[in-house]
Each structure stands twice: as C-alpha cells, then as structure tokens.
Amino acid sequence: MLFSEISGLLKKEITIELRQKYAINGILLYLAGTVFICYLSINLQATQLHPIIWNALYWIILLFTAVNAVAKSFLHESAGLMTYYYTIASGQSIIASKIIYYSLLLTGLAVIGLGFYGLVLGNPVQNPGLFIINIMLGSVGMATTLSLVSSIAAKAQNNQTLLAILGLPLLIPVLLMSIKISKNALDGLPWASSYDELAVLGSIDAIVCALAIILFPYIWRS
C-alpha cells in the first residue's frame, strides 16, 4: 500500500466521475426525487414535522442514496479492468482509494441533500457543527461498509439485490449511532453530551476500515 498508488487511483476515480457526468447527475437526481417524494408523502406544513421524523427520514434517504451511489464502485467495473488494476496496484491501495473517494462523495451528497431537504421540509438543526461532523463520520462508515460489500456482491449473480441484503443489516450500527448524534444536534445539545456517541461511531468506522483493508485482498484475488 503506497501513498502514490492511492493518490493515483483517487485521481482516476475523480477523472472518471467528471468524464461520465451521467452517473453523478443520476445520483443527484435520485436524491432530489426521493426528497421530493418524502415531502409530498408527508403532505404537511413543514413546521408541523416532528424533529424525530425529520431525522429518521433524512437518514433513510441518505442510506438509500448511499447504496445506489456506492453500488457502482465494483458492480459496474468490468473483469478486464479489474485484471488491469491487479497488474498495477495492490488490493489495499484499491480499497483505500475507493473508501476515501466514496467517503468524500457521500459527504458531499449528504450536504447537498441537507440543503434540498431543508428547503422543502425546513431545517431544524440547532448545532450545525456537530451535524456536519456526524455526517462525515456516518459517510465514512457507510462508504467503507458498502465498498467492501459491493466487492463481495460483484462476485455473485443477482448482485444488486444482494448488495442491499448484505449491506443494510451491516450498516445498522453506523446508522443508529448517526441518528442518535444527529438528534442531539437537532435539539442543540452541547458537544459534551455527544462525545460518547461520537467515540463509538468513530471506533465502528475504524474497525470497519481496518477490516476492509485486511479482507479486501482475499475477495479481489478470485
């Protein structure tokens, strides 16, 4: 695992994303569509929406957007491309670059999503700093788990369904912690009341990252 390899692969991910704009535009449209459907389904005045429901809906939208965004990380890469990677880089650099790239992408999507979601359903967040930190930690957790699971699902048939089945239950610890911290941020509680949760979320992220880097070379070899 080399820093130059990771940065090279990262640059390649970003270049491809910018070159094929339909993928990122598709995800953005998906996000906007989901937010709008939620808005129409609730059919309430934005002010009447309870913060707990606001919070739950926001994270569910993010979760499904994340599943769709990360799905293409391995599912849509051809066998030939994987063989080419095999000759130029180590498995650890590949998964590390994917994790970094998708963490950044999901953080960006979450912030854009928050903007649009807040526009139609109101923005009750009272501690924005904590909320953003929480979004970042949550995105790292989701990106890591989903990247690894996507590489597992890519090996099987019927892989889009398999990605959701394998990924969703594994994401629940990350999601539950994120929802709890985000509730604290909504209520404007001081930072000190969320340190425990932040520490747990951070350590879950660290465990998943370590596992992904250790385990990915085994998946990749087949």
Add this chain to the structure above:
Amino acid sequence: MKSVWWKILCVLLLLYTVVGGFLMDVPRLHILNESIRNTFFHVPMWLGMMTLLLISAIYSVLYLKKPSLRYDVFASEFAKTGILFGVLGVVTGMIWAKFTWTSAWSGDPKQNNAAIALLIYLAYLLLRNSLKDPQQRSRISAVYNILAFSTLIPLLYILPAQTDSLHPGSGGNAAFADIDLDNRLRVVFYPAVIGWTLLGIWLSTIGIRIQNIKNRFDYIKK
C-alpha cells in the same frame, strides 16, 4: 471429535437442566416470579449462539490463511447452528416477554438488535447460495462471515448498553448477577450453559458429517 464422553455429558447436563430447572427452588421476585426459570433456557441460547458463531468466524479466518474445503464446511455448519440458536433465543425471549412485558415484541433494544443479528447471518446463508463456484463461495463467504461477526459485537454489546431497556440486566432491572445471592440459580444455570453449548457443537458436527458426505458424492459424480 470422535469420542463419546462429551455427548453423554451433554445429555446428562440437559436432563439435569430440564428436571432441575423446572422443579428446583428459585428466588421469588416481583413481576418475574416463576418466569425466572427462563434463565436456564433463554440465556444459554445466546451464550451458545455466540460460542458457535465465534467458532465459525475462527474457521473462516483459518480458511483465509490456508484454503481448505474442510474449514469452509466447519465455518458454514457452525454458523447454521448458531442461527438456529439465535432463532430459539428470540422465540424463548418472546414467550417470556408475552407474560412479563405483556407483549411478545415491545421494541426493546435487545430484541431489535437480536433481530438485526439474525438478518446479518441469514444474508450469509443467502450469499453462500448465490455463489456457484465452490472455491469462490468459500473465500467470499469467509470474508463476509468475519465482517458479520465483527459487526455483531457492537450490535449486541455496545449499542444496547447505551440505551435504557426493559431487559433484565439493563436500565436498573435486576439481572442474573444481582438475584442469585443464594446461588440457587447458579446451580442450574452453569450446567445449562455448558449442556446447551455442547448440544450446539454436537448438532454442528452432525451437519459437518452430512456436508462432507454430500461433497464426496459430488466429487464421485464428477
């Protein structure tokens, strides 16, 4: 594992658990009353499940270190018995909850997390079924098994500790350690744990033998 003594021990311990568990004197507590006897059947299911899943995860690690079909069969059969114990743990818990909490499913954090744990492991079985090539199946499912087991620890032990729960042992409710001051529970509980765990290992070894015979048949057919 060919020796017989531990199977005899298992039968004797379970006979003692059933007879002693229903007939011996137990501490009388408010709300719990006679239902405290569920300690001998419900709690050992969880400890047995954790033991079996740990064994399964260890065999998955061994498989990744040194690929051999034997390890894969061990990992999958121990996981299957672990799931069986998990289902029995949920069911015994639900029957008990029906009488003490008045409803079988009350959204208690421990109940929810147990359900999620089962979802994760059922996905493991699904993943195994959707991979056709035996070597690939063994490797990919070993990776997922390790991932699943490491998600199980925060799910069952860290997250529920942070929320109040109706479950004995959390939220200020009396737990096993607090109520057995006179050791009346301990006399049956420890043998019960050992007995049920041995039964789980026994079931797994039978599964392993069946799977080995199946594999040999497939080999001969080819």
